[in-house]
Amino acid sequence: KNEVEQSPQNLTAQEGEFITINCSYSVGISALHWLQQHPGGGIVSLFMLSSGKKKHGRLIATINIQEKHSSLHITASHPRDSAVYICAAARIQGAQKLVFGQGTRLTINP
């Protein structure tokens, strides 16, 4: 079993829908990262959080440390949100070495 699991692996939705991507991890962490990878391959860091909730524009990330679970939400989704979303756990020991989930491929249709 992978230390970081994401669900779903693929998600297709219509423009405007509310999107939720889930991430569960089995290791003790100092922080959880959410990344976005566009079709060209480049990766952008969206959030780094160790507790609670963070919001940036239409994106919201939450984390529940007790349940070892994080979610990424997208409100009012748009075709430009289509990308692969990756969660990555920073272990308590060796926080520089991230453990990555397999990614969730999101497609938003107009």
Next chain:
Amino acid sequence: DGGITQSPKYLFRKEGQNVTLSCEQNLNHDAMYWYRQDPGQGLRLIYYSQIVNDFQKGDIAEGYSVSREKKESFPLTVTSAQKNPTAFYLCASSPSHPSGSYEQYFGPGTRLTVT
């Protein structure tokens, strides 16, 4: 503009040849990383460096080598000993603190194809 550059974007090599992938950053970050991405799999850490002239093996270091002679540069050599070198390679950097986790900044990647 501050950022990370990787060159080239696409690289083709014949089997048995060593090839070096370039990674340069002007973010003044201490730590740099090399990851490999294969279809359907998460990113895997090849090597990382927390300071100049020092680097550590990641989870899949076999068949790869690195150097860190300058803070800005962290080149990765894919040697002929690497069994399956065809992959997408990503370089990243971050500030470094022994007890903290910092956001990592990624380069655009190099897609290596070995035939």
